[in-house]
Amino acid sequence: MSIAYLNGAFLPLAETRVSVLDRGFLFADGIYEVTAVIEGRLVDSASHLARLERSAAAIGLTLPLPSAQIEAVQRELATRNDLEEGLIYLQLTRGADVSRDFLPSPDLQPTLVMFVQAKRFLDSPAARTGIAVVTTPDLRWTRRDIKSVGLLAQAMAKQIAVHAGAQEAWMVEDGFVTEGASSTAFLVTEHGVVTRPYSQAVLAGCTGAALTALAEERGIMVEHRPFTVDEALGASEAFITSASTLCQSVVSIDGRQIGDGAPGPMATRLRELYIDFAIKTAV
Template sequence: MAYLNGRFLPLEDVRISPLDRGFLFADGIYEVAAVIDGKLVDSASHLARLERSTAAIGIVLPLSLADIEAAQTELVARNGLSEGLVYLQITRGADATRDFIPAPDLQPTLFMFMQDKPLIDLPAVAAGIAVATMPDLRWARRDIKSVGLLAQAMAKQAAKEAGAQEAWMIEDGFVTEGASSTAFIVTDEGIVTRPYSQSVLAGCTGAALTALAQESGIAVIRRPFTVDEALAAKEAFITSASTLCLSVVRIDEQRVGDGAPGPVAMRLRALYIDFARATGV
């Protein structure tokens, strides 16, 4: 089952106009929230980011955040989803014709669907993942969670062809973030990650995980880092709703640390899973 503009219906029956501005202009915002034990994880954080992103591009939410969350939880229940992802997309709506300037009376298109996917028991938890680095070719407002993901899709494909599971974007010599994740390294200082700005997306999973790290006595340093720093680090890892927290054991075919998932990332992953189970809605 999926959700479209107030209706629950089979995914194969969803119909969205080809004149929808999300399709024609990537004029829309999306969110992906994890579901663990049949409950939404970190829902308030994801909804707050949805509200920030839609406000940044001038889309008025058609429902309150509470009503959006209620629709998401209803969708989880109707699908009997125990573990996986909820995808939400809101576009400016469908115009009568294609024009760069939207009509003033458009009604937004709100679409949601489920993805049944294992999040906790993954082979990559024990093995770690590899990342490939490449130039960051994205637009300047990466803090807006836009549906315009061509550069990320190209980076993911290039990473796959390089034998890696994720791409790390490089700008001015520094790692910005992953194609669909937040990038971290572990040094003698603590865990290091990029500061929030328009250059990166404020990751919900990363924010929760850094708060958990600080609560458990692990220092969090927000500053840019280079690939060379990452290769010299004790550990590296990524966070996202779909991966939670996974160790990076290779960068461009070079080993990080001893080439195995490290204790800090493994501890933070366990803390995050406990947090997810304790606070899910």
Template sequence: MSIAYLNGAFLPLDQARISPLDRGFLFADGIYEVAAVIDGRLIDSASHLARLERSTAAIGIALPMPVAEIEAIQKELVVRNGVDEGLVYLQITRGADESRDFIAPAGLTPTLFLFVQHKDFLASPAARDGIAVATMPDLRWKRRDIKSVGLLAQTMAKQAARDAGAQEAWMVEDGFVTEGASSTAFIVTDEGIVTRPYSEAVLAGCTATALNALAQESGLAVVRRPFTVAEALDATEAFIASASTFCQSVVRIDGRPVGNGRPGPVATRLRALYFAFARQTGV
């Protein structure tokens, strides 16, 4: 039985109980993070915890403990669950409130919940063969830089992508790709690796940030600008980045092949560089 953490206690996941009056449940008033685990160690932990601090501060939730203590809980969950490759999910909400008022009363105790998932990254068939994406109108709110638990638009986009035979959705606004439903979007052109600059319109991806740095350290040009779906279809390669996929080639967009319809050399190289980075820097 998987061991989770809830508000100060490690306990079997099926025994974790959160109040139905929790504002995360009633209002999506909360923040989440997902950190990868390779070889039993957290990957890019400092980046994820810094983003957790930024997101909670943006909506006015005070972390119940320093991030170093949160990281210690994550590590303990990895050990207790014997996770070699996988993910640690963390969610913090403003807490339970009997009034169900849009304006939360002062002094609520935040709810902190973590659990783990086992996942095979190295032998992923999607990494070997690439994935398809389907483009969707971006229906989300305007503060996408905040990693909110309010994921209805992304869920709807993912379901529509699945129905179209794709594994990820690319959100499109004003003719430009913003990002994936749960990933950062990249294309490769004559300019180099093209990806959108960070702003309130997109989430600053931790894995994407690491990939950008690794690319530049390896002499690959990274161009920060928006790109259109038409540009993506004309690109030599496309790929996504996230904590749960790392660097994954996109071989079809809306049913049309990208490049030769196979994972390309740039994404393949970056994936290898990221795995080396992960193994060197995991904690």
């Protein structure tokens, strides 16, 4: 039986209850985080907690617990669920109001919920074969740096990908790739690795940031700039990063093969580096 955390209590996930008047449900007035767990420990936890704090501050929401206590709860969840490999999902909303109104009542108590998902990503089949990506217009709002629970556009993009026989969608704005529906987009050129710089136009990916730092430490040049779909189609390699996929090769975009149609040496090497980093630094 999966154990979750809700507003100070550990209880079976099936027994968790959140009010229908919760502003996360009614207005998507909330934020979330997803942290990977490897060997029962949290991967890159400090980066995820820092991003949680940034997202909360951006919408004027105070964390109900100090970051160190949130981390302790996540570790306890991993222990109680015997989670060796998988994810911990955290969602924080402004809380349940007395009625539905665009303006929240003052002094609402936020809703904080966390639960676990077992998932294989160290030795996943997709890591060995690579994935297919399709492109789709980016329909989201302009504050994409906030990890908002308002994920309708991303869910629609994922559906487009599945209907096209792909595993991820790259969203495109003004001819340039912004990011994946649930990942950061990268390509490889003769000069090194290219990924979009962080701004309000994209989410600052924790896995992507750690991976680019690892690359630069080893003398691999990383260009932080936008790139077009055409440039991606002509790249020697492409890949994505996220907490749930780590580093995963993209072997086709819109049905067109990238490189030789198999995971390339750069993405393979960076995946190895990231996994080594994740295991050594997990808490």
